[in-house]
Amino acid sequence: MALLDTLKGLKMSRRDFMKLGISSAVLLATLDWRHIIRAFAKSAAPFEIPIVWFESQDCAGETSSIVQAVDPDLVDMLTGFTSVMGPGTVKLLFHEAIMLEFGEYSLEILKAAAEGRKLDLLELARESPFGKYYSELVKAGVIPEEHTVVDFSKGFILVLEGSFPVCSTEPGPRTTCMNRNEALYCYIGEEHGKPVTCTEWVRRLLSNALAVVAVGTCAAYGGIRSNKVLEVPPG
Template sequence: MTHAEGFDEVHILWISEGMSCDGDTVSVTAAGQPSIEDVVGGLIPGLPKVHLYNKVLSPTLGGEEFLAPFRAAASGELEPFIFVLEGSVPNEKINGDGFWSSFGNHPDTGEPLTLNWWLDRLAPKAWAVVAAGTCAAYGGIHAMAGNPTGCMGLADYLGWDFRSAGGLPIVNVPGCPVQPENFMETLVWVLQHAAGEAPPPPLDDKLRPQWLFGKTVHEGCDRAAYYEQADFAKDYNSPKCQVKVGCWGPVVNCDVPKRGWMGGVGGCPNVGGICIACTMPGFPDKFMPFMDAPPGGNLSSTLIRPYGAFIRRMRGITNATANVEPKWHHNREVLTSGYDPRWRP
């Protein structure tokens, strides 16, 4: 159903049969601003009515009952729908005599239907296509060097110039797993656009939401001031900057230090974990081994050392003077604050 500006009702078809651990679905269940329950329950003003089909969150018993809306969408009998993929896309051209990943069986032959079969039929018909998590967005762990499946991200499979039936590029929301509110906030924007209440979500050249991934981990990190002062952690128990013990935060596009993980609490550097760059297209290959200092970390920390030491010393002096009360705070019989009570014409 549609009205003049957009849709009154939208289906969300979520397939997690990519090469995946289902961690993105599990993560999204922790979202609170908004929660998936609020969206499906119609509690967000301006959104169309939403029907969600996700195997982890489905009330069905599975099997054909669960597959019914996916089969209907593939045959053009269910629209409009937003297609969400979780997990990386294997290369079925190199599967030998078998298959890498399947989702249901063919009703006539009983043979497994590969993920790629579904992608070929659902993605072009979808009003919008969303990649949930780094595996779906860029291939992730399953696509690292040495993998036998030839895994790739959704844009690598469909093409980076792909446009959905609604005229949108693929919307990538990376993370391993995806940060709950990052995904739900993006999904709500797409739904608002579908309802005619908002413009398309702004994306960067890697198809990530700009407002979420436009800054680096370092720019939002509580530990960043220690870096400026060349005060680096030597182990993971320290509250100081972790760049010398393996953190890639200064070059990674992610908002987790500012946003937290659940209810604004947590997030890798916030709880003493290094950033391993899980939102980046080059993850994990370009950022391994994880516990080693990044190549640029040694150089930058060496260059900033004299500046940081000087700044730290100067701030220490200023801090000492700022921790002294003004001299006119006393209990004597004379006013020494400089206040002049004389009347002036």
């Protein structure tokens, strides 16, 4: 309110206001914003930033937005080359829809992130069916070999897409999840012959995440699945 009152008290003609607006626009247009952003990013993040993008109950709407992005584009995201941060600074290590790894090999990345340990991606690739393609990217210099070892002990950025099911503990005919604490409708991988729920994965990842970013209404507010309306309103 103090700022608003101050602005109201200023006496400025329409001509002076237009001059000020045009001058400000010209000044902003002449700034090298890419250089400014790079300088800020360099000071804010002097080390590699691993990103784990975890999807749960979602429609992949936010993922579709990433696929259609242009600056940086999808290739920049996968290889770690961006116009803002520089080669290898930002690394999208886990995204089940677009990552090179799959199956049990992709779970090794989740486990390393949750446990906060180092992971040699090149060594992991050599043991997997996708190893040929990953090795070719390294040989071509698209992925620098020094960037194939990821240290999750320094933390990572956790991006959440989709809602995460937690069952109601209230007894009744609408109790779901087969009397379990969490829904088995959403799980990734198995341990000791039992499925690991998406909610359990999130619990593990949160313990080592430097920051958490919820993208979309489902991750932020639960989406359609959080709707509490169980019956059609009368009339």
